[in-house]
Amino acid sequence: MSKEDKPDAWxxxxxxxWEGDTGHLDxxxxxxxxxxxxxYWRTGPLPDDDATLxxxxxxxxxxxKKVRVALSPFxxxxxxxxxxxxxxxxxxxxxxxxxKAVEKAKAAAEKRWNNDASSNATSTxxxxxxxxxxxxxxxxxxxxxxxxxxxxxxxxxxxxxxxDAFCAKLGDEWVRSYLDPCGWQDVPExxxxxxTKYAGAKLVREGRSVLAQLGxxxxxxxx
Numbered sequence: 001m002s003k004e005d006k007p008d009a010w011x012x013x014x015x016x017x018w019e020g021d022t023g024h025l026d027x028x029x030x031x032x033x034x035x036x037x038x039x040y041w042r043t044g045p046l047p048d049d050d051a052t053l054x055x056x057x058x059x060x061x062x063x064x065k066k067v068r069v070a071l072s073p074f075x076x077x078x079x080x081x082x083x084x085x086x087x088x089x090x091x092x093x094x095x096x097x098x099x100k101a102v103e104k105a106k107a108a109a110e111k112r113w114n115n116d117a118s119s120n121a122t123s124t125x126x127x128x129x130x131x132x133x134x135x136x137x138x139x140x141x142x143x144x145x146x147x148x149x150x151x152x153x154x155x156x157x158x159x160x161x162x163x164d165a166f167c168a169k170l171g172d173e174w175v176r177s178y179l180d181p182c183g184w185q186d187v188p189e190x191x192x193x194x195x196t197k198y199a200g201a202k203l204v205r206e207g208r209s210v211l212a213q214l215g216x217x218x219x220x221x222x223x
Contacts, residue, residue, distance in 0.1 A: 025070060029071060037087060053068070158192070174206075178207075193218075
């Protein structure tokens, strides 16, 4: 079982089964058994080592050796380990439920993402031009790339089609507030570099479909 599949917050206890199996134990034995089972649930089979087991149940070694006689029948001891059939079965069921839940959540998230991206994607470049103010542009060369600069009053340093796509989705006022102040990077990947963390959060949250459509990253500005 991988680390990600290990339970660490809860474990199932079937009271009827527990009481039926442990009814012959006294209070001390029952408490020690409970600690062994809880430790097993978190870490797996227990080492067949009295010093280690006495620490797990928090008993002096000499006392543990007496309690061990009553508790060892609950386990299968082989290969230097104490194995518990019922706990192993519950761990398998727990891991399977978690795997299915993760797969279901992942599928739902991908469906939402794809639906959002497809519903907001423009059908043609002309649709972008109709919704966003047009502007001429010029190309300038930087040490790492060629950037497209708009000749209008915006300060955005990236390609015009990027600004047009955000404008079509979120409007010119939003673009002037959150996109235009961004830095632009062409390599190693095309990315926007927001001026503030707040602006970056707005880009990721509200412009997610455009970022996905254009294949853009959002990077944190270096301090």
